[in-house]
Each structure stands twice: as structure tokens, then as C-alpha cells.
Amino acid sequence: QVQLVESGGGVVQPGRSLRLSCAASGFTFSTYAIHWVRQAPGKGLEWVTVISYDGINKYYADSVKGRFTISRDNSKNTLFLQMNSLRPEDTAIYYCATGGGGYGEPVHYWGQGALVTVSS
Amino acid sequence: EIVLTQSPDFQSVTPKEKVTITCRASQSIGSSLHWYQQKPDQSPKLLIKYASQSIAGVPSRFSGSGSGTDFTLTINSLEAEDAAAYYCHQSSTLPWTFGQGTKVEIK
Numbered sequence: 769q770v771q772l773v774e775s776g777g778g779v780v781q782p783g784r785s786l787r788l789s790c791a792a793s794g795f796t797f798s799t800y801a802i803h804w805v806r807q808a809p810g811k812g813l814e815w816v817t818v819i820s821y822d823g824i825n826k827y828y829a830d831s832v833k834g835r836f837t838i839s840r841d842n843s844k845n846t847l848f849l850q851m852n853s854l855r856p857e858d859t860a861i862y863y864c865a866t867g868g869g870g871y872g873e874p875v876h877y878w879g880q881g882a883l884v885t886v887s888s
Numbered sequence: 889e890i891v892l893t894q895s896p897d898f899q900s901v902t903p904k905e906k907v908t909i910t911c912r913a914s915q916s917i918g919s920s921l922h923w924y925q926q927k928p929d930q931s932p933k934l935l936i937k938y939a940s941q942s943i944a945g946v947p948s949r950f951s952g953s954g955s956g957t958d959f960t961l962t963i964n965s966l967e968a969e970d971a972a973a974y975y976c977h978q979s980s981t982l983p984w985t986f987g988q989g990t991k992v993e994i995k
């Protein structure tokens with residue numbers, strides 16, 4: 769069955785960096801666009817970024833543009849999120865999520881999430 | 889960006905009652921509107937896709953309707969296990985956006 773497993777979360781000081789990974793299995797990873805969606809504690813869902821199936825096209829929310837970078841390694845079925853210049857407001861559970869090859873598909877598959885806490 | 893506004897924010901409902909949650913988009917999104925259920929400490933789960941299309945394995949008491957800017961999620965005959973937060977989501981245009989959520993509590 770489809771599995772998305774995030775890792776790399778933790779506690780980090782403001783201004784520092786963190787890299788999340790998402791290991792995928794159970795589907796043809798290289799044909800799916802993959803998103804990161806985050807959820808601050810007790811809050812709603814916020815879309816962060818998406819990468820096309822081939823890694824060429826990337827789009828970001830204004831709140832993370834210039835600080836976060838999404839990438840993927842299709843040979844290893846793995847998605848990454850490099851987060852630089854972290855701020856307290858970036859504190860959230862980060863989910864990798866996908867539904868299909870295009871950007872218009874709903875999310876059929878969610879990971880379990882990785883908690884990122886930005887605090888001094 | 890497209891803003892999605894859900895109502896109500898919170899609803900306390902007795903079992904077997906009908907629940908209606910609405911989602912209004914700030915501009916037309918056709919049918920690119922989806923609904924998710926999220927229980928505490930769990931990832932969201934897709935309930936309805938493209939406004940009204942059912943998802944395999946989701947109980948038939950969940951249904952959706954609407955198009956353009958106004959959408960509705962209906963839960964017929966609420967069960968105790970339906971206590972959760974519900975979110976609408978538009979995939980018509982990047983950036984994706986989500987409604988603020990509706991928390992459904994069982995009385």
C-alpha cells in the first residue's frame with residue numbers, strides 16, 4: 769500500500785536550518801507531484817510547496833519563498849524540504865502529501881507528519 | 889490567492905442528527921473543491937473529491953455538493969466516530985488553500 773514517511777523534524781533555534789525527508793513507497797513516485805502541507809499546533813492546514821513529478825517545476829507559498837527549497841530524488845523515491853532562516857511561526861507538523869501527477873489533484877495520501885519546533 | 893471561508897467554525901451535534909458545513913470561495917473554482925476529515929493526532933483523510941465525488945471506503949453518510957463558489961459537505965445521521973475537524977481545500981489554482989476548519993463535537 770502507499771506509504772509516505774517523514775523524518776528529520778526536531779527542535780531548532782530561530783535563524784537556523786533543518787532538512788526534512790519523505791520516503792515514499794507503494795506507488796510510482798516518479799510520476800507524482802508531491803506537496804508539503806503544514807499545520808501549526810491547534811491550527812488549520814497551510815500549503816507550503818509543491819514539486820512536479822520530474823523535479824523541474826517548484827512553487828512556494830509566499831510565507832516560505834526564499835527560505836525553503838523543495839527537491840526530490842526519484843532514484844531513491846525520496847522528497848526533501850530544506851528549511852533555512854527558520855522563524856517561530858514555522859513551528860508546525862509538516863506533512864508530505866500527494867494525489868497524482870498534476871497540481872490539481874486532491875490529496876489521497878498523507879504522511880504521518882514531522883514536527884518542527886522553532887524556539888530559543 | 890483564493891480564500892476559502894467555512895461555516896460554522898464549531899458545531900455540537902447529537903448522534904443521528906444531520907450536519908451541514910459550507911465552504912465559500914473568494915472566486916470561482918469550478919468543481920476543484922475537496923473535503924477532508926482530521927481526527928486528533930491523525931493526518932487528514934480525504935472524504936469527498938471534486939465537490940461531490942465519493943471516495944472508496946468512506947461511509948455513504950458523507951456527501952458533497954456545489955460548484956463555482958459555494959459548496960456543502962453533508963453528514964447524514966452523524967455517528968460518534970465522526971467527531972473531528974473538517975476542512976475544505978481548493979486545487980484549482982496554486983497556491984492551494986484550505987478553509988479554516990469546522991470542528992464537530994458530539995453532544
